[in-house]
Amino acid sequence: xxxxxxxxxxxxxxxxxxxxxxxxxxxxxxxxxxxxxxxxxxxxxxxxxxxxxxxxxxxxxxxxxxxxxxxxxxxxxxxxxxxxxxxxxxxxxxxxxxxxxxxxxxxxxxxxxxxxxxxxxxxxxxxxxxxxxxxxxxxxxxxxxxxxxxxxxxxxxxxxxxxxxxxxxxxxxxxxxxxxxxxxxxxxxxxxxxxxxxxxxxxxxxxxxxxxxxxxxxxxxxxxxxxxxxxxxxx
Numbered sequence: 001x002x003x004x005x006x007x008x009x010x011x012x013x014x015x016x017x018x019x020x021x022x023x024x025x026x027x028x029x030x031x032x033x034x035x036x037x038x039x040x041x042x043x044x045x046x047x048x049x050x051x052x053x054x055x056x057x058x059x060x061x062x063x064x065x066x067x068x069x070x071x072x073x074x075x076x077x078x079x080x081x082x083x084x085x086x087x088x089x090x091x092x093x094x095x096x097x098x099x100x101x102x103x104x105x106x107x108x109x110x111x112x113x114x115x116x117x118x119x120x121x122x123x124x125x126x127x128x129x130x131x132x133x134x135x136x137x138x139x140x141x142x143x144x145x146x147x148x149x150x151x152x153x154x155x156x157x158x159x160x161x162x163x164x165x166x167x168x169x170x171x172x173x174x175x176x177x178x179x180x181x182x183x184x185x186x187x188x189x190x191x192x193x194x195x196x197x198x199x200x201x202x203x204x205x206x207x208x209x210x211x212x213x214x215x216x217x218x219x220x221x222x223x224x225x226x227x228x229x230x231x232x233x234x235x
Contacts, residue, residue, distance in 0.1 A: 037063060044076075053084055071097055071104060078110040090114040103134055112143070121147050138164065138173055138189055145193065149200050157200050164193040177226050191221035198230055207234055 040059045047056035057080055063073040074097050081090035091114035097107035112127035125147045131140035145160035164170050170189040177185050177192070198213035214231040217224055 037067060053080060056080060071101065071107075075104070075106040075110075078107060082110050082114055085117075087114040087117040091118065102130075105131070105135060108134070112140075116143075116147070121150055125151065138167060138170060139175075142175065142189060142192060142196075145196055149196060149203070152203070154200050154204055158197065161193045161197045161200070165190055165197075171220075177224075179225055185223070185225055187221040187224050191217045191224050191227065194220060195224065195227045195230065198227070202230070202234070210234060 040063050044056045044059040044063075047053070047059065057077065060073050060077040060080065063070075064077065067073060074093055078090050078093040078097065081087075081093060090110050094107040094111035094114065097104050098111060101107070108127050108131045112124050112131060115121075115124035115127065125144065128140050128144045128147060131137060132144055141160055141164055145157050145164065148154075148157035148160060170193060173189040174186040175189055175192040177187065179185050194213050194217035198210045198217065201207075201210035201213055211231065211234050214227050214234070217227040218231065221227070
């Protein structure tokens with residue numbers, strides 16, 4: 001019996017030793033992997049600093065391949081492609097991220113803007129809608145309304161515009177519009193939304209409602225050049 005107890009104890013101690021060794025090996029592997037990732041990230045950051053996007057891109061591919069469970073590297077790759085104006089690649093990377101996590105804000109942003117740049121407005125729209133719902137971002141709501149208008153989804157566009165106008169923050173946030181001679185003009189989000197409302201009504205042939213909306217935009221931003229132009233074209 002004593003021999004059995006001694007043998008059992010010895011076996012138990014051996015098992016503990018093996019487990020400890022396995023734990024140590026795993027910890028060393030994790031530490032080595034983390035150090036390798038940090039080294040690759042340093043090279044990525046240096047490549048960006050020295051304006052070498054191809055090296056930065058290659059390092060991100062390495063990081064994605066070795067750390068598939070970490071979405072951050074794919075997010076960085078999608079953003080890099082977007083900044084390089086490679087919108088197809090940016091959209092593809094972002095859409096792959098969204099297959100795993102459909103609430104990933106950085107991926108939604110890249111997907112929405114890349115698809116818009118590619119002219120795929122019908123595919124960009126739901127990503128802008130999701131962005132607004134998840135983040136409360138008013139610019140995403142404005143983009144939603146504008147794409148709905150562009151796609152002739154007039155009722156939806158008017159609903160989005162009304163949501164913008166009723167939001168008190170739309171008075172504070174600004175949108176930049178292009179003017180002639182490469183100049184720009186900043187107006188409140190509310191004025192921009194009211195101008196868009198006028199465009200929706202104009203497209204529908206509702207001249208009276210369009211005039212009211214353009215006048216409301218100018219009441220909010222009296223120097224709003226585009227709203228002035230839109231109103232003058234009605235008369």
